[in-house]
Amino acid sequence: MTRYIIIGAGAIGGGLGGRLAQHGHRVVLVARGAHLQALQRGGLRLRSPDQDVRLPVTAVAGPEEIILSDEDVLVLSTKTHQAEAALTQWADVPVISEGRTVGTAGERLPLLTALNGVTSESLALRYFDRVLGVCVWMPAVHLEPGEVIIRGVPRSGMFHLGRYPARSTTDADTELLDKIKIDWDGSEFEVLLPADVMPWKYRKLISNIGNAFQALIGPNGEFGRLVKAASTEARQVLEAAGITVTSDAEEAQTRSDSFTVRPVPGTPEVLGGSTWQSLSRGSGAVETDYLNGEIARIARENGRTAPINARIAALARRAAAAGRRPGDLSADEVARLLGL
Template sequence: MRRYIIIGAGAIGGAIGGRLTQAGLPTVLVARGDHLAALRRSGLRLRDPDADVTVPVTAVGAPAELELTPDDVLVLSTKTHQAQAALTEWVDQPVHADGRVLGTAGELLPLLTALNGVASERIALRYFRRVYGVCVWLPAVHLVPGEVIVRAAPSTGTLHVGRVPAGTAGPDDHELLAELKHDWERAPLVVPLPADVMPWKYRKLISNLGNIFQALDGGSGDHRALVAAAVAEARNVLAGAGIPVTSDEEEAATRANSFTVRPVPGQPAQLGGSTWQSLARGSGSVETDYLNGEIVRIANEYGLPAPVNTRVAALARAAARSGQRPGDVTAEQLGRDLGLAEAP
């Protein structure tokens, strides 16, 4: 039986790891600080639209606390800007069987990249031979140590999974993906296995471009026009670079058979996304450089303009450095800062 090691048990990793544990699958959550202490002390509190349960979990703070085996699957679910440090911590860990070391995690173990953006796969391939991209549709929130709020029902979320790069999968990969789909759909998660997962991840990247606008204005104003400008610019950049993106129609059809976002008792009807959560926790960093900043990188590489995403990425960095909280600026001020609205 596979054991799933969730590296980064925050909102996404905590939701996945908690659900896998509930389904009776061997699972280890890797966390740190107060969150790790809470998991060890009391377990993981999972709150969703229909239930509020505390799940006893196995939690560790570092790879030295585990003995890896060939049946382990590593699931990277940090933020993208934290991926490099996590990968270098795990890549050279020994993999054991029958009292001997077979090799390292990077040589032998599959690694799933369950995080936003499209950069983590390239980063991971520097260290791990078998990398599987995951396009994450899972509305979860982690603000309190030891607790994750999942706003989806009846399934917890949808995770498209595929070998990266596309076309390199062999029999071992197909076997692993079939096992993973069987296991994770018990969680319950919906797990499509596209031939190429990256067009799905680029479409999700487009959706995530609005994260920083929600985080900065805290939902206090109407930032839809600003997001639309960033998205239109991104679509032009991706088209100019010749990067395939899953169509809106295909995405909508898949979402219709996925899950429904519903309020969680005792929580506001609207809870922020991953960038909002980073500012709300005062983490000191955000992943915007790998979301809006990814569009900037591609634009720079192909000599294309991306002024809106360039400016909002700079605002995100400044907000994280200064400890800015969601709602400290208005949508109107953001529009002026981005040159998308006239100053009064």
């Protein structure tokens, strides 16, 4: 029976792992600090529009606390700026079969990259032979230790999965993807298996362009026009680089067919995305260098510039390092700093 090792049990990893455990699948959540202690002490509290449940889960701090086997599937769901540290931690862990070591995790086990951005897949190939990209659409929030809030109904979220790169797909990959689809579809998610997952991930990247603005400004002014300017710049950069992006119409239709977002009883009225959550928790770092900063990188690599995305990435990076909270800047201040 497949066991899912969720490396990074925050909003996405905790929500995914919690739902899988709730529906009878073998799951190990990898967490740290107060969150790990809460999971080990009282299980995972999973809150959604229709449920408030506490689930017994297996939670560990790292690979030294479990024994890996060929039945394991690793799911990387950290923030992108934390991904390389996690990859190096897990790649060389021995895989045991019938009491003997048969290889390492990097050699033997599939790794799913369930995190934002488009960089983790190529990062993972430095360490893992078999990488499967995951495009995540899941309205989930992790603010308190031991707790994840999921706001999607009737499905908790939607995932596009595929081998990376797509041309590497084997019959074994197809079999594994079909198995994952069965397991995750049956755990209140929807899994789609496109021929190539990366156009979906680039479309999600465009959606994540607004994360930095939401995190920095919060309720402190209307920032829609700023997001539009940054998104337009991002689209121009991707088009100039010849990168294929799933169309807005296809993405919107697919997502609306899967879930809608509803409030969760007893939770704050305002709940933001991943970058907003990082600032709210005072984590000291954010992933926007791999979102807006990714657009800047692609632009520079192709002899162009992306000043709006480069500047907002820098603002978010500095805000996190300084311990600022959502809404510490106004929309007018950010517009001035971006020259808009």
